[in-house]
Amino acid sequence: RQLIDKMPSGLGIDQGLSWTKAALKHNLSTPGPDQDIIARGGVYALIGPTGVGKTTTVAKLAARCALTHGPQSVALLTTDSYRIGAHDQLRIYGRILGVPVHDIKDETDLELTLADLSDRHLILIDTVGMGQRDQRIGDQLALFNLDNIGTLLLLSANAQASTLDDVARRYRNRHLIGCILTKLDETLAFGGCLDVAIRHRLRLFYVTNGQRVPEDLHSANTGYLIDRAFRAQQDNSVYQLRKDEYPLYMGTQDSTLDFNLNLGGARG
Numbered sequence: 001r002q003l004i005d006k007m008p009s010g011l012g013i014d015q016g017l018s019w020t021k022a023a024l025k026h027n028l029s030t031p032g033p034d035q036d037i038i039a040r041g042g043v044y045a046l047i048g049p050t051g052v053g054k055t056t057t058v059a060k061l062a063a064r065c066a067l068t069h070g071p072q073s074v075a076l077l078t079t080d081s082y083r084i085g086a087h088d089q090l091r092i093y094g095r096i097l098g099v100p101v102h103d104i105k106d107e108t109d110l111e112l113t114l115a116d117l118s119d120r121h122l123i124l125i126d127t128v129g130m131g132q133r134d135q136r137i138g139d140q141l142a143l144f145n146l147d148n149i150g151t152l153l154l155l156s157a158n159a160q161a162s163t164l165d166d167v168a169r170r171y172r173n174r175h176l177i178g179c180i181l182t183k184l185d186e187t188l189a190f191g192g193c194l195d196v197a198i199r200h201r202l203r204l205f206y207v208t209n210g211q212r213v214p215e216d217l218h219s220a221n222t223g224y225l226i227d228r229a230f231r232a233q234q235d236n237s238v239y240q241l242r243k244d245e246y247p248l249y250m251g252t253q254d255s256t257l258d259f260n261l262n263l264g265g266a267r268g
Contacts, residue, residue, distance in 0.1 A: 021226050028194060029203040030220045031178070037152075037205060038065045041073075041121040043114060045144045046180070047171055048154035050129030053182040056211060057154060058126045059093035063214035065122045071098035073121035077113060079104045079128055079143065090126055093213070107143055114148070125149075141173045150177040153202065157184045161192030168200040178203030181220075185209040190229040 003020055011019060031037075037044060038061065046054045058076060065074045076099055078090050094101040102117075104110045104125070117123055125144070130137050144151055153171050155164050168179075179202040181193050197204050207225070210216030241249055 017230070021223075021230065024194070024198065024226050024229075025222045027198045028220075028222045028226070029178075029197075029201065030222055031203055031205055036219070037061065038068060038122065041065075043123040043125070043149045044177075045125035045127055045149055045151045046154055047127050047141070047144075047151050048129065049156075049167055052129065052154040052156045053208060054129060054154055055089055055093075055126050056213065057180060057182060057206075057208060057217070058090070058124045059097070060208065060214040060217035061124055061206075062093070062099055062122070063097055064217065066097050066099060067214070069121050074099045075117045075120045075123045076101045076126065077104050077110070077123065078102070078126040079140070104143075110143065111146070114146075137170060141171070144173075144175060146175075149175055151175045152177060152205065153179045154182055155179050155193055155196065155202075157181050157190065157193045157207075158187040159193075161195060164193055164196040165199070168196050168202065172200070176202075178205050180205055181207045183208065185216075190225055194225060194229055 003023055006023075007016060007019060034040065046058055048054055062074045062076055074097070076090060076094050078101065091101050093099075102113050104113060114123065128136075128140060130140065141151070151173055153168065153176060155167065159167075179197055181197070181204065184190070184207050187193075196202070204220040204222070206217055207220055208217050
């Protein structure tokens with residue numbers, strides 16, 4: 001709606017689509033070459049709901065950094081003591097990469113561990129996955145309330161847009177530097193996740209599209225992502241309305257609206 005309101009008048013379909021894509025590309029923020037996490041280094045905590053792919057993404061980033069700067073440049077930390085096998089999974093990745101893995105229990109433990117690892121180029125923190133309605137999210141985010149830690153929000157591209165919007169709102173914190181979109185290989189529709197990134201002004205650092213470490217980690221290509229979002233999907237026609245079904249659908253919506261209005265009036 002905002003784009004259409006601002007679109008110049010008199011544009012044809014092709015011109016309007018090109019203008020829309022250009023506007024979206026302008027508003028979908030990505031880091032510059034000097035802001036790349038692997039190149040710049042630092043301390044980053046990957047946060048987000050359960051099952052979004054935090055541990056695998058940590059391994060992908062660590063592997064890229066180890067290939068570029070050597071295994072001695074990377075360290076992995078984990079705060080995930082809830083999931084069965086969570087430590088083991090990260091330790092397996094660490095063993096393969098030749099990178100140490102440290103368990104973190106509280107704020108003091110985190111500060112002492114970071115001090116011991118001050119010579120490392122990149123330190124990545126794998127965190128506990130929590131649903132966006134979990135009351136413990138605030139406590140988790142408070143753990144990373146240090147000036148030298150940046151947080152990266154992972155958003156699963158195969159989730160509903162309304163869910164992603166809720167995740168972005170509830171995981172927002174003052175150290176949030178941007179997001180990573182995961183599981184692009186598990187969705188046919190990119191529009192929802194890109195909309196959330198734009199709406200919440202989340203700088204998009206990387207996208208992932210598979211389980212391979214580190215091959216399935218890519219820098220965000222805004223032009224490609226937006227083109228994919230507008231591409232018509234041919235293989236989901238079973239979920240699309242036929243022409244003769246639109247009147248039935250609209251009639252149902254009108255009836256629902258009338259019912260809600262009447263119900264509201266009756267309550268009043």
